Amino acid sequence: MAVPVTAAAEPDRQVSARHFVRLKLRVMGNNFRGQGWRIALFVAGVLVGLWFAAGGFLLLAAPGFAGEPRYALMTAAFGGGLLVLGWLLLPLVFFGVDETLDPARFALLPLSRRTLVGGLFAAALASVPVLTMLLATAGLVVTAGALGGWPAGLAATVGVLAGLLLCVAASRAVTSAFATMLRSRRVRDLAAVLLAVVAALLGPLQIVVLAAVQDADWDRLAGVAGVVGWTPFGAPWTVGVDVAEGRAWAVPVKLLITAVTIGVLLFWWSRSLESAMVGAAGAAPTKTRRAPTGGAVGQLFPKVLGWAGRDRFGALVARECRYWWRDARRRANLITIAVVGVFVPVMVNLGGPGFAASEQGVEFTGDSSPVLVSLSMLFVGVLASVTLANQFGFDGSAYAANVVAGVPGRLELRARMVAFSVYVVPMLGVVSVVIAVVLGEPGWIGMAAGALLAAYGAGLAINGYLSVLGAYSLPETSNPFAMNTGAGMAKSLLTLLSMVVSTAAAVPMVVAAALLGDAWLWLALPLGAAYGVGAALLGSYLAGDVLDRRQPELLATVTPRR
Template identity: 30%
Template sequence: MVAHLIRLKLALLRNGLRRSPLQLIGLILGALYGLGAVALGIAGLGVLRLAEVPVAETLVVLGGSALVLGWALAPILVAGVDLTLDPARFALFPIPRRQLLLGQGLAGLIGVPGLCTVLLLAATALTWARGWAPLVTALVCAVVALGLCVAVSRLAAALASELAASRRFRDVSSVLLLIPLVLLGPIIALAAQSLDAVGASGLVAAGEVLGWTPLGAAFSAPAAAAQGNGLEALAKIGVAAAALALAAWGWSAALARALLHPAGAGRRRAGKRHRGAGLFGLLPATPAGAVAARCLVYWLRDPRYGSGLVVVPLLPVVLYMASAGGGGDPLAGPFAVSGPIVGFVLAWSISADVSYDSTAFALHLAAGVRGRDDRLGRALALLAFGLPVTLVATAVPCVVAGQWEAFPALLGLALGSLLSGVGLSSVVSARYTVAVPLPGESPFKKPSGNVAQTMLVQTGGLLVLGALISPEIALALLWAGTGQAHWGWLGLAAGAVLGPALAAGGVVLGGRWLDARGPETFASLTRAR
């Protein structure tokens, strides 16, 4: 059975590569990049054999702890919940849990990350080839560390998959997981400053602490053996083995629960009553008004939309850190264009609106909703909150810098970015569908699909939007270069005139396109399931 699961994983990988040549190219490029990094790591581990034991221990422990932590966080932060060999799909098969655990664990090593990890862990023997005791200890610890990486990764994926079935968890996780991800740049900058402050002694102290934790114990035990501290080496091996056993037990429990209660099979709450029509009663009783009300409900309650909104208030923070950082003129860096960037992010978010509808888009076709009403309703739903948010994001840099003379030029650019972007998104979403998480799935899930087309559409959309708002950009640059106020006011006029015109044009053109190819659009959505 274990061999069968491994063959199944290889078959899934092979079929995915056959289906998409671009995915094959991506795998080859990823393998080349990963193996290049591994070659550098192996060379570094070989050089550490010549270093003193405390120095080698510190570097190996810090690197190994980061490796284990990366395996634990990768299923959530990088690729979402891994659907390959999903445990819920084996619920109807009488497979012993021990065989399923072992098969999934070995299958989890198939791929570029698994191969690179195996090579790096095996190469730690180069660092500790200083006698038979540290060498044997390093080999044993490499096996334990590899098992720990797989166990914590599968445990994290299983827990995320189970918790993702909860609506409340999806909403909260959108905030908790995306905030540190968006603020990764400032966090790294602060960490670099902290490292400069603590110096090498701080790194040594961190290595000593991590050496007694589940993250670094397996990487510190060979150093203890190399220094002749056999009891310390055994104690650290025990810490690593206990962590592996605990992670494997948690993974086994999560797997048993997934087999008995597959995700998505939750119970609906009974007796919950809803009164009134909600947003549908507040907006006009027209096709466009109904579409706008439905989209606003999505923006408020669908975590796939909410996870994107979390990024918006964090953008000015990131841009501020990338600019003067409080030590100079805030308007001299990217912080000045917070409003235009926020406007673009909000406008481009509806470029995948039809894709998020999935098969529910059939209701639009069955009800005979005109394409123009569909486009207008989606645009109005976004502008209902996107316009005030963009205005605030544009005003924040002026408030921080105390330079309100820049507000007209920046506001014109922000209005052009938002409104022209809405028109462009109205056209793009009527023509192209992209691979997105299905309704009810985790917003962190990374579905397989037309990744190359999605990247091309995203890049092309950015270039086209730049061309559409080129008048506002030119006028803003003229104001920045000359300092003459009339250029800023002309930029505001351009954004206030060209933006709504392009938005209206995009709604009309996208509506005609949707009317002409509505069935084809729906067919592409059903293929993405």
């Protein structure tokens, strides 16, 4: 009975991946307890997922239904490749990654790295997006089965499952590695540059691809699809087609490629996972900063805020400014805005019309129109403002300080808008200059800036409301991409909603661009700026009133449950 405490007791049962999956499902279930709206959001999210799954299924199964073998390889290679790319990049840019099971929680348990990674991987598989993916990619099985009988269908089934594993492993490895990088303040600049480079590569790449599509015949495209099929992006998805087309020997090779890729990704993940666990458990960076200068108030205000009054409003703005840079989560958002804000309009305005202008190919010709520019600017402005949709969630329980001090709601919202604008408005200025220069239409700077400001201001107003009424708590981890499961659905839907409403609010700018012609090139900036500022002020005025009545409730919703 008495066992020496120095001898490690043999565990009675091995911890398997099953335990992690059950733990995750239990945590998800408990999140819903007594929260009707969360269940509703979850169901809505599942329905949206099913809708997309059905669309994807039809698209991928189309060659099979139509009996068109020559499209089958292309659909599988390009469709599957896009899925992998999506899993790789979307969590970084937009959605975040579900961290229901925070790796740091397992730091103290005697689990081998292999068990931990296997378990977390299995838990990551038990999610709605994965099920959605499974449904959609079942289309590939149908195609393979229709074209090559049951052996092809069987091969496609194995391939699709392997591809799914690949997608999840890729998204986990990349976000985990990125989170580790962003956590270290020293590497943050490198991370920003890397993200920018990746995005910068997307632009030219897209133009090249479009040019290729334009003058390529089907044979060349099929050739490209064949090559993609031999990379990890396409390998798992194309095995079914290979069998159907009589290349059964390719199946083991492609599955091996996939398996090796998954192995490498999991190994990479396990490495960054370890540093994430250790980092979260302590080891605060004890670097000595230079000695403080000046009084406490002087230290609080960054140099760019020299104009701000040393009062309540100034203090709120100064604190928010500091936070947008010092909080990894907020900084990740700023970087996203900067990158997406520059490249999406460039791609829309150069690449979009490229479809129509068949002869011009890769040339940088100004195919754009004022309406198209205004529309893409609308998107950028709205995207920038939507970052504030959960601005109180960033603060978490620290918001209690403002509640205790009794900060008036209108003052609070105005200060937050101003602080965010200190970063964003210069960025928007750069975007409008860049887009005008790239299009070779310097006269459009004012119009682009006007549309940007109008959309941004309208977005601030809408998101001011949303941030008071639809706030949710973010987990207190240092992973800027982490969020709770229930909140994941909430975030996506609320973000979508606010973007739609904000866009609608700024549509007059596009209408004016279409109707007013050249006069608009001069009127757009002053009118757009006035519209944006007016909307933001009105929004903070109205939403501030709501905030005054809801301060304690807001604090409760943004405080993470422990």
